[in-house]
Amino acid sequence: MxxxxxxxxxxxxxxxxxxxxxxxxxxxxxxxxxxxxxxxxxxxxxxxxxxxxxxxxxxxxxxxxxxxxxxxxxxxxxxxxxxxxxxxxxxxxxxxxxxxxxxxxxxxxxxxxxMNRILEVNQEDMDCLIEPGVTRHQLNDHLRDQGLFFPVDPGSHCTIGGMCATRASGTNAVRYGTIRENVLGLEVVLADGRVINTGGRVRKAANGYDLTHLMIGSEGTLGIVTKVRLRLHGIPEATSAAVCQFPTLRAAVETVITTMQSGIPVARIELLDEVQVAACIRYSKLEGLAELPTLFFEFHGSENGVAEQARAVEAIALEAGGNGFAWATDAETRNRLWTARHNAYWAAIASQPNSRGVTTDVCVPISRLAEALLGAKAEIEASGLSAPMVGHVGDGNFHTVILVDQDDPDALERAWALDRKIVARGLAVGGTCSGEHGIGLGKREFLEQEHGPEALAVMRSLKAALDPKGILNPGKMFRN
CATH class of the missing domain: 3.30.43.10 (Uridine Diphospho-n-acetylenolpyruvylglucosamine Reductase, domain 2)
Structure with missing residues (x-):
């Protein structure tokens, strides 16, 4: 074969x-x-x-x-x-x-x-034990009546085992952290069939090597996760969403930076450039939005706290030139808004028929966000390719979906060339080539650039120790 x-x-x-x-x-x-x-x-x-x-x-x-x-x-x-x-x-x-x-x-x-069973939920301790095939939607449907929720939401209908493998993140990470911060322990089958348990139900421990977080993000190359112990959170008393549009991408990014540096505890702060907004308007039938750079916000807390947070962010947005800061407290409007955001990838793909997407996943320090994001925008415009831009910008993470015409034999290489330029800009300002998607095949060439040959040698040593025959997901992470 x-x-x-x-x-x-x-x-x-x-x-x-x-x-x-x-x-x-x-x-x-x-x-x-x-x-x-x-x-x-x-x-x-x-x-x-x-x-x-x-x-x-x-x-x-x-x-x-x-x-x-x-x-x-x-x-x-x-x-x-x-x-x-x-x-x-x-x-x-x-x-x-x-x-x-x-x-x-x-x-x-x-x-x-x-392997999609929810094995236990400990309501008082706010944790649960699940199998890896459970999806975040399935888990949150199960938890809703208990006043708890699992906050990590990459947007796709992914499994939580897969989220652990790729160290996934999502729109809530700015407040609740990534999958890494929300996993307490794992059951893992090693390459030779041995089963180990890492971590436990306690919220902190200092008792040996942190095998839990070694496995998180290892992409199935060190072991296969068969159970996950998750940290859960209480459903907030009040939730409010808001949308604000801006005349320029720079104005939107400056609003993000000022908001984060002001210490306002936003739960979500998402950026869509004008190309992505246009795609979402068509795909998700969003009404009332212009084709302009847009920020989506969400605030969690008490009734008074949520209102105070929203007013503070509104003042910052208006100062930066934002307009139409519109609140939404009812669940239907909020769900429609976030469904559109979560469908942004499919909206981008649908905006150009017969295309697939090469996704970038740069994450940078918040102070360098404008430089990296606007530089990426300039690279896109110079390339002649269409690449809608979206990001979990509250933690400095943004994506472009570089659209590749499947009938154009040169389009894929042009897309990868653009990807390299965007990543290079991110690395130059102290960022990473992958904030939440992992390395896999697509980002292998950047791993050594980011970490250096000695760190990569240590990673290979860990792989060799736990999988000496190289049977687990071979060919991933390392180019050779």
Missing amino acids: DHTLLDPAGTEPRPPRAAATPAHLAAVLAATREFLGERLTENRAVREQHGRGEDTTTPTLPDAVAFAESTGEVSRLLALCHAHGVPVTAFGAGTSLEGHVNPVRGGISLDLSR
Whole structure:
């Protein structure tokens, strides 16, 4: 089977390292069928569904797809694959944006979406234990009647196991933190099938290496998460949203910087440039908005606190030239607003027919946000490409969705060239190449630029120690 990979940052196909031999693969499949039965499939359509996520990397088919339903099954499968040198790539909802789920060396795509049970909720301690296939929507629906919620919301219908793997974030991170701050502990199956537990229910501990946060963001290259202990939060007494539009992108960014430096505890502060706003107006049927740079805000707290926060931000926005600062306290209006924001990626894709998106994910210190964001805007305009811009700007994180015409043979390379320029600007001001999407295939070339060769060597040493045969999600993070 051809598992050749087109390097997304390059121009020529490169053969990967040797995959498992046909005999070893056959032995694993035969043994796995004994305990998975029909939940192990070589059906081509199913394999194609597991060939890539929501990205522009070249699809690569796994040799088979295994649907696990318990930790024990994951452990048995990994022990078999470790013994025979068969690659394993974990798969959740397939919404990743950097090629994380592409099985570039074949082997088994391990689908964890059926491990979707909420195992316990401890209302008084505000924590819960779930399986990795649980989605944030499913969890919050379950929690709503208990006065609790899970705040990390990347926007897509992703699984929480996948969020742990990619160190996901989202619109609420400015107040509640990323997935990293909201995971208390994990159950993880290592490459050889051993099962370990990290962390626990306490809110702090000083008792050895922090294995929980080693696994968070490791993208399935060090182990496979089979249970997650999450920190929960109380549903706020009052919630208010607001929208404000600005004559220029700079005015909107200056409003963000001043708001954050003033210490106003906003829950969400999201930026859409005029291109993205136009796409959202058409896609989400937003009414009453002009095609101008726009900020979406949300405030959580008491009735008086929320009103005070909103008034303070309104004064800052108006001082910067904003207009039409419109509050919304009713749930229907707020939900419509945030649904439109969460659908921004699909709105961007729909704005240019027959296109896919190359997403950038730069995050910079808040004081350098204007420099990085406006510089990225200038690079986009110079490129001649369409690239709607959106960002969780309260924590310095912004994205562009560089639209690639699938019928244009040069468009993808032009998009990656633009991506490199935007990342270079971010790194130059002390930022990172990936604020929340992870590295996967798409950002591998930037990892050494950002961390240096010595740090990368330490990362490779950790990988070698925990996965000596290199079976877990091979080809990801490191270019070689």
